[in-house]
Amino acid sequence: MRIRRFLDVFTIVSLANSILILSVVLVSLVLVVESLPIIARDGLLPLVTSIWNPVKEEYGFLFALGGSLVTASLALVFSLALSIGSAVMYAEFLPRRFRVIVKNLMDLAASIPSVVYGLWGLKVLSPVLRTYIMEPLSELGLSQFVGRPTPAGTSIFTASILLAIMVTPLASAIIRERLLAIPSHIREALYSLGLTKVEVITLELKYIKRSILTATAVSYGRAVGETAAVAMVVGNVINLEFFKVFKPGYTISSLIADQYPNAEAYYFMKHALFYSALVMFFVSLAINIVLLKFGERV
C-alpha cells in the first residue's frame, strides 16, 4: 500500500522530465523548420563549401564548422588538464582555510559574463599569447603547420585558450565536488594499502571517471555554444585552412552572432544560419551518444 502511493508520486515527478524533453524538442523543431528552405535548395552543399556571399545568396559554412570543432577540441584538451589539476590540488593539497577563498574565486569566475571575458581576451590575452607563444613558435618554423599570427593576435588558438579559461571553473567544480564526496573510508583504505599520495589520486580519478566525463561534456558544450567571447577573439575571417590555428577564423556561433542581425534582409541567409546550427546540433548529438555509451559502461 505504502509503496504503491510513493510510486504514484514518483510518476508525477516524470512531468519535470517531460518539460525538459519538450523544451529540447521544441528548440530542435524550430531549428529543423527554419533550415528546410536552404536544405531544399542546396542539400548538403553548404557543409562542404566555404563561401559566404549573401549578394549572390551563396552560403557554405565549412569554414565555420571546422573552426568550431577545432576551437572546441583544443579548448577541451586545455581545460581538462587545467580542471583536473586544479580540482586535485583543491581536494587533496590545499589547506582548509585557503579552500574558501579559492572556491569563491572559482565560483565567481564561472559567473563573470562571457562578454567581459571577451573584452579581457581582446585587450590582455591576445597580445600576450601573440608575443610569447604564437610568434616564437611560428618563427621556429612551425608556421607552415599552424599559420602566421596577425598583428592583432586574434586567432582560433586564442579563442580556444580563452574558452579553456572560461570553462575551467565550471569543469573543475564538478570534479572537485565529486572528489570531496568520495567516502573517507575508501580513501583511508587506499592509503592503508601503502600507496603514495599520487597513486591514491590516480585511483580516485579512476573512481570518479563518470564525473570527469560529465565535466568533459559540459566543457565541450560550453565551448561549442559560446558566442560573445569567441566572436571577440577568433578573428572573424573566412579561413579555409581552419586547422592552421594561429590564423584567424570563424566558429558557427560567432558566424551566427555576426550575421543574424541583418540576415532577414536576404532570402536564404537566416535559413543558412539555422542550418549551420542544426548541423552543429547533429555533431553534438553524435559526440554525446558516444560519451553516453562510454559513460554507461564506466
Added chain:
Amino acid sequence: MEHSLRSRVTKTRRLVLIVGIVLVLSTVGSLIVQKQISQTETATVNPQPESKTTSRLVYITGGGASFINPQMQAWIRVFMEKTGGTISINYQSIGSGAGEAKWLEGALDFGASDIAISKTGYEKLKESGKRFIQVPIIAGSVALVYNLPRFSEAGCTLRLTGETVADIYLGKIIRWSDPRIVELQEGRCRNFLPDAEIFGIHRSDGSGTTALFTMYLSLVSREWAERVGYGYTVTWPRDALGLGEGARGNEGVSAKVQATPNSIGYVELAYAVQLKLPVAMLRNRDGYFVYPNATTVMEALRAAAKELPGPQEFWGDLPLKHYMNREGRLSYPIVGTPAVFMYIDLPKDLADALYEFFKWVLTEGQKPENIVEGFIPLPEEMRIKALQYLELLKPRG
C-alpha cells in the same frame, strides 16, 4: 538526538538563506520602485505642455540599427524628461536587418535601419497590404580611417579616390607606395608613404555601414560592382590574399585599425570622431578632395532631398541612386539617411505617442544641443520632407 538537533540547525540556516535572499531582492526592488514613483511624482508636479495630449502611460518598443543607438538614447532621455514620463520609449540596437524583420513580424512598434526597407521586406509589406511609412531621422556617412604613423606625424592627410579604395579592397593595389596612391598626395607628403603592404580591415558582422560603403564602391568601380556587389555582408577579395581581416562592430574596426600599423578601414563618421582616428579625404564627383563633416555631408544630402521618393514607395537602393557621389564642390560622396518604419493603422494612443516623439525628433531633436557628438542632423530640405511623411501617422479627424 544529536542528529535531529543538527538537522534543525540546518533547517534554520536554510531559512536564513531564503529570508536573506528575499530581503536583498525586495529591498533593492522596492528602492527602485520608490525611485520610480518619486520620479513620476516630480514629473506630475511640473507637467510640460506636451504631456496634455496623453493622459495615461504609453510604452513604446523600438529596435534596429546599432549606428543610431547613441543618438536615439540621447533623444529618448531628453524627450522623456520633457513629457514627464507619460511616454516610455525603449530602443535597442539589434541590427538594421533585425529591426526591419522584427517590426514586420509585429514584435516592435517601430523599426530602424541604416538604409531603407529591403526588397524582401517591401515584398512582404505589399503582400500583407498593411499601410506604413518610412521617415529619415538623421544623416549618416562612412569615413575611411587609416594608421600611417610616419605619414600622420609629418602633418599629412591621406587623399583617396573611390577607384583607388575599390582597387585596395579588390586586392589590385598591394602597397602604400603604389603610384596610383602616391600621385594623389600633396607633393611634400609623397615621400612619407611607407613601402609596406596595406592591411585592409572591414566589418565582419552584417552592417548598414558595410552596405553604404559597398554601394559607393559599386557606384565608382565597375569591377567592384561585377565581382563583389553590395549589401550588409560581402565577400572581400583582399582577405583571400591574406592582407585583410574582419572585425566586429564599428568599435572593433576602429580598435583594429588603431592597433595595426599600415592598415585602412571604414567606420561610421561618429566613431572616427569619437576615437580621434585619422580620417582620409575623398575626391568627390566635381574633383575636390573633401573630409566628411557636417558641412560636406549635409551638402550631399541637400542635393538628394529633392528626389526622396514617397513614404510608401520602395526606397531600396536609395543611397545608390540619389545620395552618393552627388554633384557640388563640398559634397562628401559616401552618405545615407538612417530611417524609421512604422505602421499607420495603430491604436490611437500608440499612434499619438509615436507621432509626438518623432515630431519632436525632427524639430527640437535636430537642434545642436540635442545632437550627440559625431552625429550630423538632417539638412533643412530633408527635414521638412520627413515631417510631411510623418503627418500620415496622425489619425484624421
Added chain:
Amino acid sequence: MKPLMLRKIRSLTMLALISTAFALTLLPVLSLIGTVVYNGMSVVFRNFPGIFFDIPAAPGSSEVGGIGPHLLGTMLLVALAMAIGTPISILAAVFTAEAIKSWERNLGRLTRLLTHMMIEFPTIVVGLAVYGLMTTLAPYIRALIPGFRPFSLLSGVIALIMVSAPYMYAQVEDGLKSIPQHIREAVYSLGAGRVLTSYVLLRYLKSTVYAAISISLARMISETAALFFTAFGSNVYPPLDSNLLFRPVGSLTLAVYTLGLSGYENWVELSWAASFILLMLCLALFALSKVVIRGE
C-alpha cells in the same frame, strides 16, 4: 630501492603538473577580476548610490548615469527563472537517477541525452528558438492578454531556464548516480519509499546540490546571447503594472554588451560598472549561501 626512486620521481612530477595547472587556472581569473574591479569600482562610486537607480546618461556627456532598469530586469529574470527552473531540474534529475521500471529508465535516458545536447546549443540559438515559438504563439496569447509581445520578461525567463536547467540537471543527476549502491540500499532497507530515499540521498549530496544551484544562478546572471531576442533589453523602467511579465526588460549583461561596444567613453565606463556590479551580485549571493552551508 630503484622502484621507490621511480615512484618518488613520478610523485614529484605529478605534483609539479598539478601545481602548474592550479596556477594557470587561478592566474587568468585573478587578472580578469582585477581588471573588472579596477575599471568598474571607481565608476560605481562616482555616482553612488544613483548608479543602482538612474537610467544611463546621454552618450558623450560627462556623467555616467546608472543602470537601474538593467539591475531590476536581471533580478526579475533570475528570480523567476530560478524559482521555476530549480525544482524542474532537480526533480528530473531525481527521476532519472532513481528510475526502476523500464519506461522510467527509458524516459530518464532520453532526458539525459536531450539535455546534454541542449548544453551544446549556442545560447543565441536557444534565444532565437524561444523568440520563434513566442511569435507563433503570440496571436493566441493575445486573446487572453491583450498587448502581448514576443519581446518580454516571460520569454526571457523561459530562455534562461532552457539555458541553465541542463547544467543543474546534469550535475545533480551525476551526483545521485555516483552514490555507492550500498548506501542507497541501506536507506531502502530502513523501509523508506523511493520519495523519502531520494530526499535522503539529496540531503547526502547537499554540497553538490548547492554547487549546482550556485553555478546555475551564475549562468543565469551572466547569460547574454539568449536574452537578445527574448527579454530584448530596456534602458527605461517598464511601467510596474499587471503587464510587467509581458513587457521587455533590461539585463545587466545586455547593458555590458551594448554599452561596451558603443565607443562613447561614459558608456564604456558604465559597462565596466555593470560588470563590476554583476560580480558583486554573485559574490553576495555566494557569501550568503556559504554562511548557510558552513558548519555542516
